[in-house]
Amino acid sequence: AQSVTQLDSQVPVFEEAPVELRCNYSSSVSVYLFWYVQYPNQGLQLLLKYLSGSTLVKGINGFEAEFNKSQTSFHLRKPSVHISDTAEYFCAVTRPTGGTSYGKLSFGQGTILTVHP
């Protein structure tokens, strides 16, 4: 079974500074990786996904993540954050499935990003 560890529960940062939210996964098979963002009183919104191909994945709102198979990591980065990026971020992993079966998502505990003016 696969699992995810988000290494920081809270990350405070000043506006316009760069940020990195860390995510490590464990799996004995190939995986798909995701980052979701949750704004207060909202559901989870897909930020970006790694399925295959280029290890650098670009998402919405200027975020990107890099898949590193040797370090089993999928860290999320943004070069310059805004106040509006304040939210909780979840890393998730699943394994590819065949046919029309579904794959269970395993979520990390979440990282609360707080952007200060």
Add this chain to the structure above:
Amino acid sequence: ETGVTQTPRHLVMGMTNKKSLKCEQHLGHNAMYWYKQSAKKPLELMFVYNFKEQTENNSVPSRFSPECPNSSHLFLHLHTLQPEDSALYLCASSQGGAKNIQYFGAGTRLSVL
């Protein structure tokens, strides 16, 4: 707008009430999920339906009763809930297959008094 709509957005109920949460997806997906999100706890998968058939029940108490009449609609019927059931209930859907990407609704914030 993710294509997954949940109603109501907020619900307050007493422990003896019966209520239902509704989820509708407009994405043509075949799998639908119920998750529970409590404060300071990880996201908990409750139920999974694939092509209207329940394929997962993660030891959820019987006071939660899911229903999936078709691949576009999912309900969660609630009865005799406890205060500890207060949480954000999230619905998600996915196409299934090799690229199983889940899309979430905005959730229903449930308070049990």
